[in-house]
Amino acid sequence: xxxxxxxxxxxxxxxxxxxxxxxxxxxxxxxxxxxxxxxxxxxxxxxxxxxxxxxxxxxxxxxxxxxxxxxxxxxxxxxxxxxxxxxxxxxxxxxxxxxxxxxxxxxxxxxxxxxxxxxxxxxxxxxxxxxx
Numbered sequence: 001x002x003x004x005x006x007x008x009x010x011x012x013x014x015x016x017x018x019x020x021x022x023x024x025x026x027x028x029x030x031x032x033x034x035x036x037x038x039x040x041x042x043x044x045x046x047x048x049x050x051x052x053x054x055x056x057x058x059x060x061x062x063x064x065x066x067x068x069x070x071x072x073x074x075x076x077x078x079x080x081x082x083x084x085x086x087x088x089x090x091x092x093x094x095x096x097x098x099x100x101x102x103x104x105x106x107x108x109x110x111x112x113x114x115x116x117x118x119x120x121x122x123x124x125x126x127x128x129x130x131x132x
Contacts, residue, residue: 013109017061018045021105024116030055039088042081046105047089053099056086058122061107070106071119079127100125 022032025048033054034047046057058078060070082102090096104122108115121130 013061013063014059017107017109017114018059020107020114020116021057021059022046024105024118025057028118033093034089037085037089039085041084041088044082044085044089047086050101053101054090054094055101055103055120056082056089057103057105058082059105059107061109063109065108069117070108071104071117071122074104074122074129076123076127076129079123079129082123083125083127 018035022035025046026032028050030048030050032046032048035045037044037047044056045059046055048055048057058074060073062070062073079102086100086102087096090098090100101121102123102125104119106117106119108117123129
């Protein structure tokens with residue numbers, strides 16, 4: 001069990017990772033449309049557009065790769081919660097006919113600075129993994 005301070009540190013690190021991910025995606029040519037769109041069934045960290053594609057981005061972070069990469073922490077349950085929030089966002093913003101993709105941005109906090117990796121199409125609309 002974690003105490004409140006550790007949980008607060010983790011939340012702060014998560015917000016920092018989301019900011020780093022958003023900056024990275026903008027440098028890669030994405031446009032950030034929304035952040036932290038939540039519903040009772042789930043949340044999507046970043047909603048972006050890359051060309052004509054609406055990208056729903058889950059941001060994951062770790063302080064090292066010792067236990068595996070951050071992207072490996074996105075299981076089917078988490079992916080389904082992102083899909084639920086993405087569906088809600090899409091219905092409110094142009095409908096489900098838009099071309100959509102589910103991406104993961106992995107941020108690893110290293111001594112030399114954060115390492116950022118983008119996984120396009122990391123899972124599908126059913127929450128099935130596409131990369132691992």
